[in-house]
Amino acid sequence: MKFINDLSDDAVLKEIGNRITQYRLNQDKTQAALAKEAGISNRTMARVEHGDSVQASSIIRILRALQLVENLDALIPAPAVSPVQQLKMQGKQRQRASSKPAKLKKEAPWSWGDEE
Numbered sequence: 001m002k003f004i005n006d007l008s009d010d011a012v013l014k015e016i017g018n019r020i021t022q023y024r025l026n027q028d029k030t031q032a033a034l035a036k037e038a039g040i041s042n043r044t045m046a047r048v049e050h051g052d053s054v055q056a057s058s059i060i061r062i063l064r065a066l067q068l069v070e071n072l073d074a075l076i077p078a079p080a081v082s083p084v085q086q087l088k089m090q091g092k093q094r095q096r097a098s099s100k101p102a103k104l105k106k107e108a109p110w111s112w113g114d115e116e
Contacts, residue, residue, distance in 0.1 A: 014051030016059070021049045023066050038065040 001007075001015050024034050035045035038061040047054050048062060063069045 010051065013053060017049045017051040020059075020062055020066070023068065024049075027066065034062065034065055038062045 003012060031045045032042050035042045040058050040061055044054055044058050048059060
C-alpha cells in the first residue's frame with residue numbers, strides 16, 4: 001500500500017504496523033525480543049503491529065532497534081528555503097508564519113440614510 005493523503009489515520013497506522021512486522025520477521029526477531037531491545041512493553045509492541053495508536057517515541061524506539069531511524073529523512077525531508085526568503089532572513093531562522101492580509105470588501109459609500 002502506498003501512503004496517500006486520502007488514507008484514514010487508522011489505515012496509515014495499520015500499514016505502519018504491517019511494515020514494522022515485516023521488518024521484524026525479516027530480521028528473525030520475536031515481538032518480545034524486539035520490544036525488549038526497543039525498551040517498550042510487549043503490549044505496546046503488539047499494539048504497534050496491530051495498527052493501534054501509540055506514542056511516537058515508541059515507534060522511534062522500534063525503528064532504532066530495527067536500524068531504520070535514518071529512513072525518517074524520507075518521511076519528513078528537510079525543508080528547502082527559497083532564495084527570496086534567505087535574503088529576507090539573512091541567516092536568521094524563521095520563527096512564525098506571516099498572516100495573509102484580509103481582503104477589503106467594497107462597501108457602498110456611507111450615508112445618513114435619509115437621502116432618497
